[in-house]
Amino acid sequence: MGLFLLWFFFGIGVIIQLIYLLVIFGRTAWFKSFTNSSQNQIPAEGVTVLVAAHNELQNLKVLIPKLFQQDYPKFDVMIVNDRSTDRTKRLLEEMMAIYPKLRSVTIKYTPNHVTAKKYALTLGIKVAKNDVILLTDADCMPTSDQWIRKMTAPVRENDKIFSIGFSGYEVKSTLLNKWIQFETMLTALFYFSFGLWKAPFMAVGRNLCYRKSFFLEVKAFKGLWHLEGGDDDLFINQYATGKNTSLVIDPEANTTSIPKESWKEYLIQKKRHLNAGKYYRGEDKRKIGLFSLSHALFWIGALGLLIYFGLGQEWEQFLIVLGIVLVRSFLVVWAFKSASKKIQGTATPMNILVNDLMYLGYFWVLGTISYQSKDIQWK
Structure with a gap:
């Protein structure tokens, strides 16, 4: 049953993450700018x-x-x-x-x-x-x-x-x-x-x-x-x-x-930003929530399966899971770098893969604290 749940979490996470990375975020990563011809006429x-x-x-x-x-x-x-x-x-x-x-x-x-x-x-x-x-x-x-x-x-x-x-x-x-x-x-x-x-x-x-x-x-x-x-x-x-x-x-x-x-100053700032998210419309909360949930399911499933197959020396299954992880990692790096070039004109250094893992704690821990917080201040 435990192995089934790991595969289930992993599979759901993979599917939803691919949709976000290729279809949704891909809209920005593949964005092509256009020139407004009326600029000098109005x-x-x-x-x-x-x-x-x-x-x-x-x-x-x-x-x-x-x-x-x-x-x-x-x-x-x-x-x-x-x-x-x-x-x-x-x-x-x-x-x-x-x-x-x-x-x-x-x-x-x-x-x-x-x-x-x-x-x-x-x-x-x-x-x-x-x-x-x-x-x-x-x-x-x-x-x-x-x-x-x-x-x-x-x-x-x-x-x-x-x-x-x-x-x-x-x-x-x-x-x-x-x-x-x-x-x-x-x-x-x-x-x-x-x-x-x-x-x-x-x-x-x-x-x-x-x-x-x-x-x-x-x-x-x-x-x-x-x-x-x-x-x-x-x-x-x-x-x-x-x-x-x-x-x-x-x-x-x-x-x-x-x-x-x-980090202290940054966390205070983000606590205020994340707190506002609980007042979004339900459909908009789901846009972020579905990504974050699928992100968590992907990594829980991936790490669990890699440990299970590694300890059991089932290397064929291990390599399949590792291959999927590497493909997603490639797509994450591509989406961030491509979007950065479109938006900022350059690919800004951001330790993408390391921070992708850190996002698990950031969203679920800081997000939960911010959601429940009542002591938010501007200045």
Whole structure:
């Protein structure tokens, strides 16, 4: 009976994993970009780049000049100074004297019934000058001077409500950074691949565009005010469809963030991100859950069978299982490297096979803790 269950787990895991790797994730791995021929024919619509910042003095010193290097004719930058206790307000006053299109609003306190970042974003969006809103974070940098143009093009030119982009992390040589690169790419594979299949369900607020008018019309954070996270993925989860949403897969449309330097800081961050997942629609929870379940079944079955046949010296069966494991490993490496090249323009180092095994503990242990946690905070 035990051997049967191992084969059963292994078989189910193999089938579902192949579907994800070849059919679903393959949509991103095989993605071919196209050029919008109308780009130079449609008059440029105004864009507001919006950043909510809490004690981000050093990052804003770098970000603000970088934003004003963008090659786009009509945009302004709105910095929401959210309860900062450093010199952020003074810096913004100095910067506004240099950059006439820089604007700011200061928040001195957050009402009790709302969470800090949603309140900051809502206030910033309400006072934004333009209808097209492009969101990023204070520690994020555009990867090119075409970021505004390319990220907002689907909203400005193709009548989309949402435009979803990629935000990666700076590459470092540490084990933590390689894990961050792996997990970030896996997340991107989920939201880009399902988005390309006309079933978008999440995004990252570090690189997201939508219309102010739609945000205000639907009272975007209605029902979400009490949740610390989810200002990006839960908003998308509620309102994005295959018709009103576009994916921007282009290395020039990305942003790059500063990665966490310690496992403790990283786990606190991911705990907040994973906590928001329990509020997804049921069908969207299943998109991630089915992959993670089949991933666990595959490795439980594979390792169990390899140990069983190895101890019993049944080498023919052992080699069959090992061969299937190697084939899946090849497909995992292919999917991640191909997707990375399409999305980032290069295959970022990420210890793919080692981190694929680590994902077992990450999802089932940290995911369970995050799901049950009630002490989630932004800043």
